[in-house]
Structure formats: C-alpha cells, structure tokens
Amino acid sequence: MWTEKELDRILTTPSAQLIADMENIEGDIMVLGAGGKMGPTLAVLAQKARSASRTAGRVIAVSRFSEPEAADYLTRSGVEVLPCDLLSDGALDRLPETPNILYMAGxxxxxxxxxxxxxxxxxxxxxxxxxxxxxxxxVVFSTGNVYPLSPLAGGGCSEEDPTGPVGEYAMSCLARERLFEHAAQAYGSKVLLYRLNYAVDLRYGVLHDIAAKIQAGEPISQKTPCFNCVWQGYANEVAIRGLLLADSPAVRLNVTGPETLSVRHTARLLGEHLGRQPILLDDATDRAYLNHAGRCMRLFGYPQVSAETLIRWQAEWLLEGGRSRNKPTHFDEREGQF
Ligand SMILES: NC(=O)c1ccc[n+]([C@@H]2O[C@H](COP(=O)([O-])OP(=O)(O)OC[C@H]3O[C@@H](n4cnc5c(N)ncnc54)[C@H](OP(=O)(O)O)[C@@H]3O)[C@@H](O)[C@H]2O)c1
Incomplete structure (x- = not known):
C-alpha cells in the first residue's frame, strides 16, 4: 500500500554515492525556494545524507512557506527552516553566509x-x-524550456545546442541562467545550470497528468507526442551532488530520464494498470521539448527507478487514493503560455 509517508521515505533515502559525495561538500547547504514541489524532499534528502556521512554542516530551507505543511515536515526532519520572502528589502542580507546554495525559487x-x-x-x-x-x-534550477521544441527524430537537445526559449516564462528562465553565468564570470562563483525536464513524485508530474485524465475519462492531446521525465529522488540527488560539479565558467547539465516516452504508449500502459481505456486525440505533431541527458547519466549513473516502474507506481498511487497537488505540468503547452 502507498502512503505519503512511504513515498517521502523512498524519495529521501540517500544513495551510497550521495553519502560519499557529502563528505566533500563542506559546510552548510542552503536551499532557496525550498517550499515548493521538490524543495522539501530535496532538503530532507540532503539532511539524511549529511547525517549518514557523519560530516558537519546544517541544511537550511528558505522560502515564504505558503504551504505551512512543508515547513512542519522540514522541521520534523531536522532541517533548519528560515521563512523569508527573497524579494523583500534586505532579505538576502539577513541570510547566513553559506558556501553551498541550491537555488530553486522560480x-x-x-x-x-x-x-x-x-x-x-x-x-x-x-x-x-x-x-x-x-x-x-x-546549483541553479533551470528548465528544458530554455531550448526550442525539437524534431522527434533529433534525439533531444544537448547542452551544446543553442537555446531558443518560447514565451516569456521560458525567456525569463534563460535570463536567470545568463545572470548566474554572469556571476560566475564576474566574481568567479562556481555555478551549475541544472536544466530539468519534468520530475515525477506521484503527487504531480506528467505521468500524474496523463493518468488523471484517463481516470476522469478526459481526452488526451498528442500535440506534444513525446516527453522526458525523471524520478524526483534521482533529480534531487543529482542537484545535491551537482554542487561538486559547479564551476566557473558556469557548467550546464540536462537532467531527465534516459527514456523518450510517447504519450500514446504511456497512456496505453497507464490505462492497462488503471483498468480504463485512454481517449487519445488524433492531433500529433512532429516536435516536442526533449532533452538529451547523456552527460548526466555518465556523471551520476542511471536513475534508480525506470520509467515503466514510475508508470506502474503512478497508477497504483491514484488507484489507492493518493493525494494530488493539483498542479498540472501543462507539458503539452507549445506557445509558451503558462
Ligand atoms: N518540478 C519540475 O518538474 C520542474 C521542471 C523544470 C524546472 N523546474 C524548476 O525547478 C525549481 C524547483 O521546482 P519545483 O517544482 O519545486 O518549483 P515550485 O513548486 O514552483 O517551487 C519553487 C518555490 O519557490 C518559492 N518561492 C517563490 N517565490 C519566492 C520568494 N519571493 N521568496 C521565497 N521563496 C519563493 C515558492 O515557495 P513559497 O511559496 O513557500 O515561497 C515556490 O513554491 C523551480 O524553479 C522550477 O521552475 C521544476
């Protein structure tokens, strides 16, 4: 049986590699924008890895904590919680000097x-x-949306491909990258630009979106016919371990799963697990947001949970009445309107 506690336990159990890397991540780790969908499990994962490595250093979670449960969960798990609106006057000056920053606000x-x-x-x-x-x-959280939609036959954009953001959200994400790149150039800060495509934690994500539509008997568009996604536990591990990869000039890293999943095939598998026939629209195009994460796999290994396992887990989660965050990814949006 799935419970939220069990899901969080799996998401926050550090691998041996993360525990080993933690020995080389000296000092405190501060997570800016820790109150969202990924931050709480990321901060707790870092805290557990810190404890398991028997090295010194606090994990500090900074956010407004619009969802107070996130702050409670973090406090219970030994993470230091600092409520803060990062945009308010003088807020950054009041934060403690910290050698390791995971920047998730967005x-x-x-x-x-x-x-x-x-x-x-x-x-x-x-x-x-x-x-x-x-x-x-x-480590600066960014998105695969800094790339343009790419042809399905192209194998996904790699870190050397030109950016081409569509719409103001994606443009502002490229601005975020450029400004941290500038910090690396101007001050010698060590920066990793972490371009993520769709984390999956069962309470939200692309698989959740498709499965929920199947359950509700709603039609599923294939306008964006393929996608990448990745287990959130892996994505969070790579972010923390990525602190050791940060450098000046800034380093870019695509973070997603190794599979290119088709909406049709994923919906069919989810439908089998859910015992319902998906309704697929016949509107497929030949472009999608696809990232090639070969560099990530080479550096950090393959995700510990495969896409097919995630698909099964996702169906089980919904069949067992698991909570939804009600935060759709809109992964099929193609005009950059969010
Ligand atoms: N999840 C994914 O699949 C995915 C994919 C691609 C990129 N990303 C990027 O990765 C990052 C983390 O992902 P996520 O899904 O956890 O994002 P998220 O749910 O949007 O979390 C970001 C958090 O930042 C905090 N924040 C916003 N404004 C703030 C402010 N002025 N001061 C302090 N905190 C502020 C918010 O929490 P409070 O309301 O508590 O302040 C918000 O929940 C984001 O930048 C996201 O865009 C995520």
Whole structure:
C-alpha cells in the first residue's frame, strides 16, 4: 500500500554515492525556494545524507512557506527552516553566509497576464543572489524550456545546442541562467545550470497528468507526442551532488530520464494498470521539448527507478487514493503560455 509517508521515505533515502559525495561538500547547504514541489524532499534528502556521512554542516530551507505543511515536515526532519520572502528589502542580507546554495525559487504558472512578477523572480532575483552569494557554489534550477521544441527524430537537445526559449516564462528562465553565468564570470562563483525536464513524485508530474485524465475519462492531446521525465529522488540527488560539479565558467547539465516516452504508449500502459481505456486525440505533431541527458547519466549513473516502474507506481498511487497537488505540468503547452 502507498502512503505519503512511504513515498517521502523512498524519495529521501540517500544513495551510497550521495553519502560519499557529502563528505566533500563542506559546510552548510542552503536551499532557496525550498517550499515548493521538490524543495522539501530535496532538503530532507540532503539532511539524511549529511547525517549518514557523519560530516558537519546544517541544511537550511528558505522560502515564504505558503504551504505551512512543508515547513512542519522540514522541521520534523531536522532541517533548519528560515521563512523569508527573497524579494523583500534586505532579505538576502539577513541570510547566513553559506558556501553551498541550491537555488530553486522560480515562477511558471500564472505568468500570462502577470509577466512582470515572473521576470522579477526569475530574472531580477538571480542578479541579487549572484552578488550576495558570490563566494558560494551554486546549483541553479533551470528548465528544458530554455531550448526550442525539437524534431522527434533529433534525439533531444544537448547542452551544446543553442537555446531558443518560447514565451516569456521560458525567456525569463534563460535570463536567470545568463545572470548566474554572469556571476560566475564576474566574481568567479562556481555555478551549475541544472536544466530539468519534468520530475515525477506521484503527487504531480506528467505521468500524474496523463493518468488523471484517463481516470476522469478526459481526452488526451498528442500535440506534444513525446516527453522526458525523471524520478524526483534521482533529480534531487543529482542537484545535491551537482554542487561538486559547479564551476566557473558556469557548467550546464540536462537532467531527465534516459527514456523518450510517447504519450500514446504511456497512456496505453497507464490505462492497462488503471483498468480504463485512454481517449487519445488524433492531433500529433512532429516536435516536442526533449532533452538529451547523456552527460548526466555518465556523471551520476542511471536513475534508480525506470520509467515503466514510475508508470506502474503512478497508477497504483491514484488507484489507492493518493493525494494530488493539483498542479498540472501543462507539458503539452507549445506557445509558451503558462
Ligand atoms: N518540478 C519540475 O518538474 C520542474 C521542471 C523544470 C524546472 N523546474 C524548476 O525547478 C525549481 C524547483 O521546482 P519545483 O517544482 O519545486 O518549483 P515550485 O513548486 O514552483 O517551487 C519553487 C518555490 O519557490 C518559492 N518561492 C517563490 N517565490 C519566492 C520568494 N519571493 N521568496 C521565497 N521563496 C519563493 C515558492 O515557495 P513559497 O511559496 O513557500 O515561497 C515556490 O513554491 C523551480 O524553479 C522550477 O521552475 C521544476
């Protein structure tokens, strides 16, 4: 039986490699924007790896904590919680000096019609954080949306491919990258630009979106016919271990699973597990947001959970009445409107 406690336990159990790497990550680790979908399990994973490695250093989670349960969970798990609106006057000056930063603050949904707020968070804040924490190693969460939609036959964009953001959200994410890149150039800060495509933690994610539509008997578009996704436990491990990869000039890293999943095949598998026939629209195109994560696999190994296992887990989660965050990914959005 799935429970939220069991899901969080699996997501926050550190691998032997993470525990070993933690011995080389000296000092405190601060997670900025820790209150969202990934931050709480990432911070607890780091805390457990820190304890298991018997090395010194706090894990500090900074966020507004709009969802207070996140702060409770972090506190219970031994993470130090610092409520803070990073955009408020003087907020960054009050944060402790920290040698390791995981930068997760960002805004995607609600951008259309509120573009200025998204630029303030995704582009202005990085300038201030880059200056404030110029001595730190920084892993900067970014997105595969900095690349353009690419042909299905192309194998996905790699780190050397040109960027081509579509829409203001994606443009503001490229701005975030450029401003941290600038910090690496101007101050010698060590930076890793971590380009993630769709983490899966069962309470949200692309698999959740497709499975929920099948359960509700809603049609599924194939306009974006393929996608990449990755187990959130792996994505979080790579982010923490990525602190050791951060460098000046900034390093880019695509983070996603090794499989290119088709919406049709995924829906069929989910439908079999859920005991319901998916309704697929006949609107497939020949382009999608696809990232090639070969460099990530070479450096950190393959994810410990395969896509087929995630598909089965996702169906089990929904069949057993598992909680949904009600935060759709809109992975099929092609005009950059979020
Ligand atoms: N999850 C994915 O599959 C995925 C894919 C690609 C890229 N990413 C990127 O990776 C990062 C982490 O992902 P996520 O899914 O955890 O994102 P998320 O759910 O949007 O979390 C980011 C958190 O940042 C915090 N934040 C926003 N404004 C803030 C402010 N002014 N001061 C302090 N904290 C602030 C918010 O929490 P509070 O309300 O508590 O402040 C928010 O929940 C994000 O930048 C996201 O865009 C994620």
């Amino acid at each position: 805004r995607k949904f609600g951008t259309t019609g509120q573009e200025a707020g998204t630029w303030a968070l995704n582009a202005a804040l990085p300038t201030l954080v880059g200056r404030r924490f110029r001595e730190a190693r920084l």
